[in-house]
Amino acid sequence: MRRSEALKIITRVLRQPVDTVPTADLISGHPLAAFDPDATDRPKPWAMQVDVLALKIAAQLPLDEGVEQSPLARAEDAKRRRDLGAELAALQQGHADLTTAPWYPSRPGDLVHVHYEPVGQMASFGETYQVVAAAHGFLSMRLLCHTLPDDTEFLEGLVGCFAVDDDPDPLMELWMEAGPHRLTIVRDGRPVHIGGAR
Structure with a gap:
């Protein structure tokens, strides 16, 4: 994300991080005022706990473009920003990416590997x-x-959660939640989808 876009988002949140506080004005001539055309000469102070303010700002900023996310994570990121259009677009794009893949739909015998980060x-x-x-x-x-080692705590709840029975699209939940970047799909001994490949 370009620095100017980030500054606009941070400025917007600093002016009014939550609906229950009055809008704080920036002083004209302040460097950040250039990013806010509504800035006036009358500052209206407000007080807020620093860690809460940091969370509010972080929720508004999109993640770095280089960071890969699952469709569900992109939708959740948009939901935190209260961007319904982006939320729906992330889910629709994830569905389209799966259903338009040249190897789709899944077939009996396909092997699906999923990698989880630490x-x-x-x-x-x-x-x-x-x-x-x-x-x-x-x-x-x-x-x-x-x-995972067999003595891992809560092993039963950690593994096998994407197993499904009698499903018209058994890969959909895994694709949307874990994300295509974490998956490698092998068909007839050959990889047809390599997650994370650049």
Whole structure:
């Protein structure tokens, strides 16, 4: 994001971080006033806890363009900014990216690998799922293996959460939540989607 756009967003939040405080005016001639055409000569002070203000500003700023996000994470980022159009666009784009991929739809025998980044004390790990035919004409996705140690705390709640039964689109939830950048999909022994590949 360009610096001028970031300054406009920060200025807007500083003028009125929440609806319950009066709008604070910038003093004309102040360097930030150039980014706010509504600035006046009458400053109206307000007080706010610094960490709360920082969270308000961070919620308004989009993440760096270089950071890959899942469609759901992009939608949540837009929701925090109260940008309904961007929220819907992120979800629609995620759906379109999956359903227009040349290897879509999933087929029995597809292997789906998902990579998870480290969180807190937990190291990065991966899961491998297999797409199989289901009883009622749809597909299921079964967990084949994972790379977490068996003595990992809360192991049952951490792995296998994207396994589905008899689903018309077994990959959709994983695609939208984990994101295509974390997935590698193998069909007939060949990768058809390599997540994170530049």
